[in-house]
Amino acid sequence: MFFNKPKNQYAIHMKDQDVLSDGKTVWNIAKDIKEVQVTENEKDGSTIGPSNLFNFYQQGYKYVLMEDEKIVRQGKTEMAKVIELAPLDTKTNYFKIKLRVNKNNHIQDVTIFDKSGNRYTYAIESLYIGKHFDDSMFKFSKEKYKGI
Secondary structure, three states: EEEEEEOOEEEEEEEEEEEEOOOOOEEEEEOOOOOEEEEEEEOOOOOOHHHOOOOOOOEEEEEEEEEEEEEEOEEEEEEEEOOOOOOOOOOOOOEEEEEEOOOOOOEEEEEEEEOOOEEEEEEEEOOOOOOOOHHHOOOOOOOOOOOO
């Protein structure tokens, strides 16, 4: 995942899917079926996703500090702080969020537990602070995705 916080831009690359956002538009590219879905970027702060992954938890939650857990970061095992959050608004589609924070006090991963029994995890593999990314990295381009 690449994230340009000042412009609310992100790019997520997976095996069969890419998700790009220039801050206004989101392109969800399904490579396996050669399809792109275009939507407006959600401005709803209650939705958790790439655009607010580093600040969604600042309001609207009860916090509980849990026991530390072992994580593997850059090939090494270390302990991470674990914080569980419960939304104050019980009408959300999720009931719990687990944040794991590494020894550098950066979010390692976020797991969202939804009421239908599914879990969604956003894991931060590498974090580059202050790095500049070209705006084209966050936009759909027909040349880059030929045949879609």
